Amino acid sequence: MAKGREWRSETDRAYANGAFIARAEGYPPKWEAAAAGFRESLGARARLGLAYGGAERQRFDLFLPEGVARGLLIFVHGGYWMAFGRETWSHLAAGAVARGWACAMPSYTLAPAARIAGITAEVARACAVAAEAVPGVPVVVTGHSAGGHLSARMGCADQAVPGLRRVVPVSPLAELAPLMETEMQDALRLDGPECAMESPARLARASGVECHVWVGGQERPAFLxxxxxxxxxxDCPWTVDPGRHHFDVIDGLTDPGSALMRACLGGLD
Known part of the structure; x- marks a missing residue:
């Protein structure tokens, strides 16, 4: 835990998550095991490694419900744009699939190989290709942490995700300027113009796209x-999920009846 730890800056401390979560190191192995089990359980309804571009990480997985999909939920993973990939999060499609929705999960090129603006462009392309794979249905984009930032970016007026009706950023990074004061800046290489262009809180929301922001009540104050x-x-609703921290705030996506799933689908099903 964080007691006695030295930080390069107070901003580093403010944006440290695992240091303030008990047994944080145990979460990634649990996520990976649950994700692998979910993929196996779906069999042929798990379409894995679909390309949306030519780069190694420009791939997405698509999980299909039984019968015709009623909608498409796209989940964008977090990791401060520097870690993880789609394979760790497959189980989070369970709630959507159980409600008759398809769920797409893209990977993207990680920093420092890509700047955040480039990652935004990759995710926009992934969303467009996923929408083509499940045509004619409403699209909702959600994501967690850095993925919350990217899901919010998909709802900005400078984007045009086909069929997009709603974005649900979970624990999003909506203003990027504070991250310039952290150790992550070594990899992210943010500057003033990119912060202005890539901070959803500074940008207009697209007309006709609804938003509901979600965050855990036990998260770091910076994320609240x-x-x-x-x-x-x-000017959109936000929900503080009581007792949830940064690593378990996404658990509701596995449950078709959860409040988080209701916020994601917003009556579209």
Whole structure:
């Protein structure tokens, strides 16, 4: 835990998540095991490694419900744009699939190989290709942490995701400027113009796209501020999920009846 640890800056401490979560190191192995089990359980309804571009990580997995899909939920993973991939999160499609929705999960090129603006462009392309694979249905984009940032970016007026009706950023990074004061800056290489261009809280929400911001009640204060800041700038609802921290706030996506799933689908099903 964080007791006695030295930080390069107070901003590093503010954006450290695992250091303030008990037994944080146990979460990634649990996620990976649950994800592998879910993929196996779906059999042929798990279409894996579909390309949306030519680069190694420009792939997405598509999980299909039984029968005709009623909609498409796209989940964008987090990891501060520097870690993880789609394979760790497959189980989070369970709630959507159980409700008759398809669920797409893209990977993207990680920093420092890509800048955040480039990652945004990759995710936009992934969303467009996934929408082509499940045509004629409403599209919802959600994502967690850095993926919350990317899901919010898909709802900005400068984007045009086909069929997009709703975005649900979970624990999003909506204002990027504070990250310039962290150790992550070595990999992210943010500057003033990119922060302005890539901070959803500074950008207009696209007309006709609804938004509901979600965050855990036990998250770091910086993430509570980020969530509220976006909800205020976009004049949209936000929910503080009681007792949830940064690593378990996404668990509701596995449950078709959860409050988080209801927020994602927003009556579209």
């Amino acid at each position: 501020w980020q969530a509220r800041h976006l909800s205020e700038e976009w």
